[in-house]
Structure formats: structure tokens, C-alpha cells
Amino acid sequence: MNQSVRLGVIGVVFLSALALLTLRLWTMQVTEVHAYEDKALANQSRIVFTPAPRGDVYDRNGVKLAGTRSALAVVVDLALVTSSDRDLLAQNLSAFLDTPAASVKESFESDSQGGLVTIAKDLTDAQATFILEHREQFPGVNIIPQPIRTYPLGEIGSHVIGYIGRPNEEDLQREDVKGTDVVGKAGVERSYDAMLRGTEGVIEYQVDAKRKVLSLASEEAPSAGGSLTLTIDSELQAQLQASLKDGLVQARREEMAEREAAIADKSIAARLAEALAAAQAERRAQDAAATSDSTDQTTAQAGTEDDDVALPDEPVTVDPAEVLASLYPGLPIDSDGVCVPVQRIDIPVGQTGLLSGREPRFARVDSVADDGGELVATISIGLDRYTVGVNDSFAGTVQVLALSESRVALYHRDAWCPIRSVGVVTDPNDGSVLAMASYPAFDPAVFVDGLSDDQWAELGTASAFQNFAIQGVYAPASTFKAVPYVLALEENYYPLDRNLGDKEITDGADGEPNSPPPLLRDTDEYLCSGEFKFPLSDGSIQTKRDWRWPRGHGPLDLHGALQASCDLYFWDLALRLWQERRDESGIDKENLLQEYARSFGFGEVTGIDLPFERSGLMPDAAWFREEQRNKTGRVRPEGPWVGGDLMDIAVGQGATLVTPLQLANGFAAMVNGGTVWTPRVVQEVRDADGNVIATFDPIVDHTVQMRPSTSEKLLVDLQQVVNNEERGTARVAFRDFGRGRELVGGKTGTGEVIKAPRSDAYRQADNAWFVGVAPISNPQWIVTVVVERGGSGGKIAAPIARQILQYLMNGPEGVTELAPGLDAD
């Protein structure tokens, strides 16, 4: 190979290299030019979004429930801050805003919106002025007006309104949501988010490589979101929330009254009275001294004399928690002097903490040891000893929250303490919700600035953010008896006539001979004694006891059975359905009751315009078989679905679950002649200029064919529950109703949650229910109340509903003091 050839080779190498470059240039500059052009354009422009004011929320009378105000925010444009200046800026901002420099720096790192970082919201004018006057110390800092959500009525209506927050993964799936946006997280804030949000403004700047703004390229102003008008009446809502709160406190006080006998020689009320008397005496002594002091001074300060003299009239209060704390050190008693259902307790190693409960238990932290990198505590409760790590649950009601070498933080559940009250008021004529709440509630404003850990601990453990009117599912208990009641009238189907006075059934379960004939009319009497015996398929005899056992109700017809809430009547009705399930009628009697229930909306979501609604459960034969097959443990492990299950369903127990709204909606349909509404809380949406852009008319989900007389009879009996002085289960609760009591009706219910072991004195924790209807002549309102673990419906729930009905019938001044009603189912 001579020199020329070798040079030629080099030439070829050069040529190929140049060809390669040319090819690549062709691809970039000709084939893919558009992609690069777009990138070059994006390079030059910087887009800043200006948030749109969120639409307002009003109640049905135009009272503002949620609004937006403009606040000044500190926004740092990181593009204008050199990295060397960042530390200094962080220090200046932290000194000025009184926040840790580390958290300011952390915000710098987060840099989410094209270099714009919001460091502080809601400055005072003085703060804003200071920053603007000292710009050189705050490079890149701008003061920008930003909308802030306000909730003028605080907790009132919070479960319906919901709250807003940063979008999560799921929210970000929506096309109109960016990571920096604020979206509705619950309530109408969530379900009507798209209408409330409005369109954000877009400002486009031309920038250079250092992202310095050169000029304004385009600007589009934000447009405010639409405003909602709710069906909620905020004054009624306030009354409902007040009653729910007072009712829960009352339920807890009743619980404490039961406890105090066991643990104190002197009643809590007596102790409180003593403390109050002592405080008053002390106050009088102080005031006397103060008056004599001030008399000396008044010579120099003329004109203040009258004020000083007026002082002694001020009321004297004592903090029950303080007075009672010495009684049960460590026992959580809140400022109302009542139990708290969830307790956080911090116990140092080697010491003892008192767990709340019917009988206080001592928890002793024996030691904390390191078990292979994880801390493990040894804790004794009574004679039992547990070795547990973080998050472990033990002894049924206790969970370890945190562990350190020296202390253990425990979370303890007092299962007997009433935990929550829930209420909803609906209009049976159009399905609109007039008020809806659960207590504990929350102020949606806590989410605007983000929750503090304390707030989260307090509100989160009580599940205060959930709307239990649609998210809570409970056994409806005796309130559900209205469904078999309607079935009986519609189908003309009554229990077997078991010969007054003899409730023991000796015949076979499957309709063997010498089965007695059924009752023929709703007015035929049936003996409601205290207990009910029926044979199981294996020949043994099962006993079911009425809530009034060992007493009974005496002979009652269908109407009396509903008024007195006689369990036996409805059990026997269910048993007849069961026994005749394979007769020749062709009717599926095994599922007939459930079909009735479903037709009134049980077991399915109502479709209300609020998020996270639960469906409840209306168990039928198929469901039982399915659960059996899947071995979920929700039904008895041995044997198939039995008559006892259907009997439980007839009185709203067993696996039956409803939401308070579902129950309200079902009652509405039963009393209005069969119209099942789709409930709603929003009636109208207006745009930013006040023009109506959407109206939500009442929606009929479906209509149940039923005789008008059935609704009429039901109303009469509901009226008797409240008004019948002999057997009405709510008669005591409504005794002091005032004007219009005869126009009020309802049904109580008491749902078993925990049944104490037999060895214990007969005692159980129950959900207290009441569903009220008024006016009976032309129902306008359905008032549904449940107190979780509150006790009996007649005693705990009916008085709460009574206050609401007083408000509705006689106005705010008609509402009388809360007092426990009759302890009746």
C-alpha cells in the first residue's frame, strides 16, 4: 500500500465523517425540524397560571357557606434568584415570616410551577409593605394576590360542603387538573369541583436563557367558577348540629351515670355541684376583696365605679375535667365531664396508665427492649402480659402508636362510650336534603392552610371528616319494621295465629301438619309476650327474646306491634315467610321481604350528589350462599341460611346495613305513597355573573306501586309511636313537645352493637335510632337520627329528633331542653 492509497483511505474517512454529520443535520433540520421549533418556542416563553377564584356555595336562602377572598401571598421566582443568594433569601424570609429557614429552603426545592414557589399565604398589609420596601433583601420575591377559600359558618354544613386540598394521584387523572391546583376532596367541593373551579388565567412571558422576563407575550384573565345554591337550610343545619352535639354529650353522660355507680362512692353530679359551690364561695370572697380595693382606687378614677360593682353577677364555672380528674387519674374525661371514645395515653417505662372503660383497667409498661433493630414493649394489663411492637393491637382495644426507649404511646378505644351522632333532614316531596351532619364535625378552613399534627390527631381519630349520613352503615334495627309492616298490608300477609297465650311452637319448621292458621287482618290481635320459641331443623328449640323481656307487650295487632315495637310479631311474620318459602303460590317468599326493602332503596346507593356514598346491605338467600361459599365469616360457619336469619332481617338486625340517608329516603317513599327520590343537595348553579346555568329538578328514581291506604295507616301508626301514652316508644321523649305534637310521628330503633357476656350484668352497647315524620297530615320533613353506641332509640335518639321537629314545627323558640326519653326500642 503506497502513500497515495493510504492518503486516499484517510480521505475516505474524512468524507464519511462529513457525510455522517450532514446526514444527522438533515434529520434534525429537515425531518424533525418541527419538534425542535416547538422546543425553541417553549424555551423562550414562560407560562404563569393565575388561579381562578373558586365559586361560592350558598344555602337555599342565599346564606354564604363557602366563599373566596383575596389574600396577599409571598411568591419567590427562583429564576431571578442566583443559587448563591438562595441561602440568604431563605434566612431573610424565615426571619420575616417566623418560620424555620429549613422549611423555606425545602419549599425552594419543591419548585413545582416553573420556578414559582409560594412561601407564605395571607400576609397582612404591613408585612406586604415591608417586603416591597425592602426589595433588595428579598431578591426574586413578589407579593401576589391569591384567592383563599373561606367558610363563613365554620363547622355548619361542613360534611355537605366538604373541603379542598392538593390533588392526589387519582385527581391528577382528570384532564383539567395540574399538580399545583387545588381540588375538592369531599362534599360538594368534590362532586361539583369542575363547576366550582373556573378557568385559570394564563400569562405568557418571553424570557431569555436566564429566564429573565423580557416582555409580556399574552395575558388571559382568570374567570371565576360557578356558584352553587344548596337545598340545605343553614339555620336548620345549625340546629341539627347543635342537637347532635348535645345529644351525644347526653348519651355520654348517661353512660357515665351507669359507670359512676361502679367506681365512685359519690355521684359525679354531686361532685360537680360541690366544686361549683366552692368556686362560687371563693369568687364571692374575691369579689368582696376586689370591691373594697377598687373603692380606694375610684377616688382617682372617677367613672369606673359602676363597672366594678357589677362584677359579682358574672357566672362562675368549673371545669368538670379538672374536678373529675382526681377521681380517675388518667381517665380521659372531656370538658363536658363525659367519657371519650378514643384515648391517647403516654406511659413512661415502669409506670402505669389508666385505660378508660366501664371498669378502668391499668396498663403497666414493664420494659422496652430492642429486638433485632425494632423496639418491643412488654405491657401488662391486669394479669395479662403482652409483648408488642409499633402498630400492634392487643387486648382487644389497645394499639401501640409509638415506642421509644423511655415511653410508650398507646391508643385505646372505649368501646362503650357513645362515639358519634348522625342526622339528616329530607323533604319526602322532592328528595331534597335540608340538613345533613355528623358529630364530631370539622371546620373546612383547617384544610386551607393544611392540617397541623394536633388537628389531625384530634379530628382524624374521631373520623370527623367523614359524612356518616352517607358513609356510615348501621343495622337499622326496629326502624326497619316499617318495611315488613308495609309488606303485611300490601300482601295481606300476617303471622300465624298461635293461640293467644301460647307462644311455644311444637310443630315442624317446614309447615308440617297442625300448623295453626294465619291471622287474616291487620287488626287481628297477636300475643306479644316476652319470648319466642321455635324449633330448628335439627329438632332443638331456639329462643328469641323481645327487647322488653321478661315483660311482654300483651295482645297487639299489626298497628300496635309497630307502635310498641314488638319484635315477636315481625319475627313470626318472617318465620311464616320462611316456612312457606316453597309453597305453591309461586311467590319467592324467601326473598319477598328483601324485595320490598330494595324497592324502597335499601341495599343500594341513593345516588345523592355527594361523593363516597356507601350502599349498605340487604342480604338475601343468594348473598348468604355467596358469603357461605367464600367463607368470609360474616355468616355462621355451619349450616346454610336459616329462618333465624330472615327473622333477624325483619327487625333490621343480622347482616342488614343501611346509611342514615338511605333510611330517610326509604321512609320518605313509604309515607309519600311510593315515590323513591334521588336525594340531592344542590338545586342550582350560577355563573360568575349570577346567571343560572344549571337547575337540578327533583329526580324520581322510581315509583313503588302501593295502596294509598298503606301510607295512610303507616302515618297513623308512626304518629302513635310518638303520641300513644300507653305503648308509644317515643312518648316520653316527645312529652314536652309543645304545640303540634299530634302532627308528629316517627319510629324508634335500637341496634345491638356489642352484647356483653352472660356473666356480665345484662348490658349492651346499642346504636340509637329515630326516624321522625311531620306533619303527619301532609309530610314535609323526614328527620333521621342515629347515635352510635348511644343506647336505646327512645331514650337517646328520639329526644334529638324531637328538638329538630320542634324547630321545624314551631320555630327556633319552640325548641326545648334536651332530656333522655324512655329507654325503649
Added chain:
Amino acid sequence: MARTLSDRVPVFLDRDSPLKPDLVLVLTYLAVTAIGLLMVYSATAPGLEARGIDPTRELKTQAIFVVIGFIVFGVVSSIDLTEIKGLVGPIYAVSIFLLLLVLTPLGDSEGQAQRWVDLGLVQFQPSEVAKIAVVLMLASILAAATVPLSWRVVARSIAFVGLPAVLIFRQPDLGTMLVFGFVLIVMLFVSGATLRQLGFLAIASIVLTVGLFQLNLIKQYQIDRLTGFIDPDAHSLSLSYNQTQSEIAIGSGGLLGKGLFEGSQTNLQFVPVQSSDFIFTAVGEQFGFVGSVIVLGLFGVMLFRLLMIARVARSRFSFLTVSGIAAMLGFHVFVNVGMTIRVMPVTGLPLPFMSSGGTVFVAMSAALGLAHAAWIRRNMTIAD
């Protein structure tokens, strides 16, 4: 033959001289330089103007170097390479000395590398001189060797390239090291090295590279530059930022370019060090594919002419020197332009005659001058 001072005028200015300049080479040199000046101006003026500084400042500075470079080109063109041959030893020694100087406190650092010598009035990059010194030294060694080359000669060549390479590696300047490697291979190849010798060289360089990585002698930022080139998304804004912006500038230029002074990437300073290492982006954005290909074409013609000159060179030393210079220039062009369009990693090699920078322009002019000198005296039959 005694010489008078008048003999020293550049030969191509002497109408009577039989020694004619290579017009094609000179014209491409002038054309590339002129485009370079224009590009330096377009890339620096908006930034200077924005800061309230005379927008022609960078242009003026570069123009001074261009004038100096032209003079150096003229002077070197008129030298007889035979005379240079005797000076190879001292030139090589001086350049090694200068490279050592960089590593002393006299050396000046810029960024993470120490590449400059501060001589009071001017700063100066010894590695540019070393490139020429290495070409001349290799030419001198290989010219004296017999063909086929002995392993001994190959070893000597490696040694003489290795010494400045190690010094440059200490700076560190990976780009210049690669230039040395490429020049060595090309010069060994054209001087008649066997395929076996070249193969050995290839294996040796691979072993060396792997060794450098293994011993952690390569700095993290050099690795990052190389990996950033392969996977731009992994180093979003920081490392491959230059290359990304450079690509956007060139790609968005399109077929015909955005027009002079109309490039947004250029005007808004999106491409860092645009006037030096990334000057080609100014061409690509403002003149598009057509302009880019014209510039590449000019370099192509220049390289073609250099290979032609090498072919007709009157001595083996001239032949090797010109080949080496062609290799050096060609490698710069390919690696530099390749870097701006993500065909090559970022190595910091300038684009000859276009990138701003004094030492580079003068040194490249001197190198081109050497090749031109070989052309002018191609017909003088003087035995080596």
C-alpha cells in the same frame, strides 16, 4: 546561499516568485474565518448589548487575533519546512516546558480544568502549541524511519506522544488527548505502519482507557459528559444542558435558517459558551441546513486540499507533517460539529478558525501555514 531580508516576504505576495500560493486553501481559510467572525459577533452582541456593553467587543478582540493569525499564516507559509525540521527538537521541548508551566501556580484554571498560562498581558493555552509540536515530532521520527516501520519506531512514536499526553491529562483535557491519539494513528498509518501495529495500538488504547476508568483517574464530570451524551434525559438541565440547547438551536434552524441575527436560541443566550465551543450552533440556527452544509463543505475542501498537498509534498517529512495537520484539523471539525448535534460527546475541542479564542486561532493558522509552506515549495528538489 545567503539570504537577504527581502527573501523573507511571504512568497505568495511576491509576483515574481515561482512559488505560487494555493488559492483554494487560502480562500477556504479566509472564508471560514470570515464566517467565524460574523458568527462570533451574532452570538455575543445580544448578550453584551443587554448588559450595556459595546456589542462589538468580542468581535474586536477576535478580529485582533485573526489579524495576528493571518500574519502567522503568511510568515509560516514562507518558511522552508527543511529549516523547521532542525527546530523540531527545541519546539517539542518548549511545548513540554509550557505544559509543565500550566501545572505550576502560573497556570490558570477555568471551570474544573487548568489549561491556561497567564503571561501577564495575554493568557495562552499551551496545549494548542503542543498539538503542532507533536505533529512535527512524529513527522520527524517517522520520516527518518524505514518502511515497514519497526516496532521500535512505533514505540518511540508512542513515547513522544505519550509525554505531552500525560501532562495534558493532568490538566485535564480529554479532548486534546484524543486529538493526539487520532493524529498518532493517522500518521503511523500513512507512514506505512502494518495492520498488526495499528491493531496493537487500538488494543493498547482500549486497555489504557479501561485502566484509567478502573483507577478512577478520570474525573466524574468527564464520565458524566460522556454518559450525558448517551442518555440526555438522565442529566436534564445540568450536564447535557449545553448539548440539548445546542441541538434545539441547530434543529430549529430548519432548511434555510432563521436568518442572520434572527435566531432566538442565539439571541436569548440559550447556548452556553456559544462563541467558542458551540459556535457551529450559530451557523445552524441562523443559516439552517444549507448554511451548515456550506460550512462543512468549506472544511471538506480544505481537508481535501491538505491531502492533495500531502500527496505532492516534496519530502517524506513534509508529507507526514501535512498528513498530521490534516488529521488534526479534520478531527477537530468532526468532533466539534458532532458534539453540537449529539453525534459526539462534549469534549471541549474548538472548531478551527471559527471558535473565538486567540491561541486556538493563531495555532491553527500556524498549522495551516505549515501545510501551505509545503505546497509552495513542493517543486523544489532538495534532498531530505
